[in-house]
Amino acid sequence: MTIRTVVWGENIHEQTNAVVRGIYPDGMHSTIAAALNAGDGIEATTATLQEPEHGLSVERLAGTDVLVWWGHKDHGAVADEVVERVARRVFEGMGLIVLHSGHFSKPFKRLMGTPCALKWREAGERERIWTVNPGHPIAAGLPESFVLENEEMYGEFFSVPEPLETVFISWFAGGEVFRSGLTWRRGAGNIFYFRPGHETYPTYQDANVQTVIRNAVKWAYNPMPAHIGVHDAPNVPVEQALEPITERGPKLHQSGEEGYK
Template sequence: MPIRTLVWGENVHEQKNKVVADNYPEGMHNQIARLLAKDPNISVKSTTLQAPEHGCTEAALAETDVLIWWGHAAHGQVQDEVVERVAKHVWQGMGLIVLHSGHFSKIFKRLMGSPCALNWREAGERERLWVVNPGHPIAKGLPAHFELEMEEMYGEPFSVPEPLETVFVSWFQGGEVFRSGLTYRRGTGSIFYFRPGHETYPTYHDETVGQVLRNAVNWAHNPNRFATITDAPNVPVDKALEKIEERGPRLHQHGEAGFR
């Protein structure tokens, strides 16, 4: 089966900024979806902040193998209930790819458990991305490095947890460097953070960026869901693998749920 991928876009700047609208007349989310659709192994849909429940209903997420998230100006408008729902699906095995300014999204900070802060500058600088993990599936088919002529600078320190793997490191004209491709696992879900994607520049029209995103979707895909990973069952004495006798005082009654 194709990898069912949902592209989530904030869709705010496209409505308010002419430069962004000119870059992405059908919305950034739809341009990202267009890049992904070049892979016949990916089936792609898109949704936005403005959709009911931000397009991340329980039914929609149940039919999503990999979720891609781009946000910037309206992180605070994302409902906490939706954030927790997305987190649950990641824990259960849904892949998550967070792009550019999505580092400050509620869902990324929720799953990282850290500030996710960084240095930045909006000056249209050249970005050179070095592939520092050439054997990684996300780097498949890429050159040793590639460049984006105009991008927003992100600089270290990046206050995220130590990643499982670093795939890309960026250099900018002003001299800063940044860990721009990081992988994580939360529960049974795989997460990839990819730095490029400032909305006033045509980053998502770049074919190499498209290859990274297609590779990332294939990497993040987990064909299985582990729905019970968030359960905390109270195992009865008579269900223990070895025979035991109950002894000592007890806080919970038999079969009673634990405190959360």
């Protein structure tokens, strides 16, 4: 079994900011993909905002088991057609891992249906990430807590839907806390949000962070065939009812006619 994974990167700051370029000369997306490819069972490729269709054509997504998303500076540049394409694949069973400032990305907000807002501070603070669900597959091989010496602070309230599971909680030197590892399911697709990853710090070179993302990809993978029927809303004729029934009363639609959507 190989999990076909696409790591999507906005790829703007790597081109325009010397600090970011110095840390990630080949882009954050390439660093994340290399970490995923270093383990067993994952085949990671990359896509960026600048590519045609942002590298996420219908065909590319159809062959993607898990999509990893990082964006920050220009969420609005992502075409709505591609956003709907991503959401459709998640409903069908593709896993989605959203990293750091991807909380404001169009696909994440589309799937959450909420503002996805939070408090933040860019001060290079120490972040301690606590594993609060040690039995969860995403936490496999991780210590009780681990530290990132420099990170951007994210603080509560995080306006997302109540998660299925909380795997990590972060504490920052300034005193704030944040639910930094959360899971949801939308349709047949598993979604995981992981907080760390500000571009001016080498967060994605950290071994524990790489372990989290690798575990998350394996957790999010759905081995079942794409559940394309999730989009259907068929009008079932009376004669196809599982039990015999007699049609009675007025109706808006004729047999087999599509309903209102």
